Amino acid sequence: MRIAKVISAFVGITMVVGGIGLAIAGTFMVVATDDVDGYISVGPLRARTDAAALLGDDIDIFLDESIRGGSYLGLDNIEARLTVDSRNGKELFVGVGPASEVSRYLAGSSYSVVDTFNDRLVLDDFPGTVTLSAPGDQDFWVATADEVLNWNLEQGNWSVVVMNDDGSTGIDSAVTVAGRVPFLRPIGAALLVAGIIGLVVGVTLTYFGVRGGPTAALPAQPQPQPPLQPAPVA
Numbered sequence: 001m002r003i004a005k006v007i008s009a010f011v012g013i014t015m016v017v018g019g020i021g022l023a024i025a026g027t028f029m030v031v032a033t034d035d036v037d038g039y040i041s042v043g044p045l046r047a048r049t050d051a052a053a054l055l056g057d058d059i060d061i062f063l064d065e066s067i068r069g070g071s072y073l074g075l076d077n078i079e080a081r082l083t084v085d086s087r088n089g090k091e092l093f094v095g096v097g098p099a100s101e102v103s104r105y106l107a108g109s110s111y112s113v114v115d116t117f118n119d120r121l122v123l124d125d126f127p128g129t130v131t132l133s134a135p136g137d138q139d140f141w142v143a144t145a146d147e148v149l150n151w152n153l154e155q156g157n158w159s160v161v162v163m164n165d166d167g168s169t170g171i172d173s174a175v176t177v178a179g180r181v182p183f184l185r186p187i188g189a190a191l192l193v194a195g196i197i198g199l200v201v202g203v204t205l206t207y208f209g210v211r212g213g214p215t216a217a218l219p220a221q222p223q224p225q226p227p228l229q230p231a232p233v234a
Helices: 002-032 097-108 184-210
Strands: 041-048 053-054 060-061 079-086 092-098 111-119 121-126 144-145 148-152 156-163 171-180
Touching: 002 060, 002 184, 041 079, 041 111, 053 144, 053 171, 079 156, 092 097, 092 148, 097 156, 121 148, 121 184, 144 148
Parallel strands: 053 111
Antiparallel strands: 041 171, 053 156, 060 156, 079 148, 079 171, 092 144, 092 156, 111 121
16 A cells, blocks of 8 residues: 555656646747747847848758658748838848859849847848849849748748849838747647646646554553452351
């Protein structure tokens, strides 16, 4: 009986610890998404440069055929979203294009590349003297927008560019970057439920494992016998 209680307490404590971990992970995954569509966002971050273009780091995407076919958790539906808000009154252009084509388009012009970000974007500036034509006139973009750009990930090497609509220098904007992972929120909810169930079961097992058993009854004490009286003499 004592061995069973020890095992019950050990399993219960293990389930409590695991349940807490699952609940924390599930809560984070649910709370991290901005809405039921599963978007996780960073920003808005202030982006300001005297150059003609603002570039994010090149995006390299190489997915094998089975993943691009959508057989693994719908990875082909992962969507990036970039929202820009002009702070100087100029109309903005946002585009995604092949990195080689973008590099050729910007050759000789001034541009800034995103290095790091905290509460604002930190940029590396590259000077140039070439005046750029309007970005909307180029035909190599795979996705474009003037405020909110939505782009499903595609295989290849890509560059994300923010420019003034007329190609002029001097960009001042607030940028919000978001990613949509369709299966993130359901997985988080499942982990949260599993964690709660594990926590309840673990607490129950631990309780029955560590609580004391019923108090054993004390043996009955013998009752004192009255002293023997001498037999009367006839």
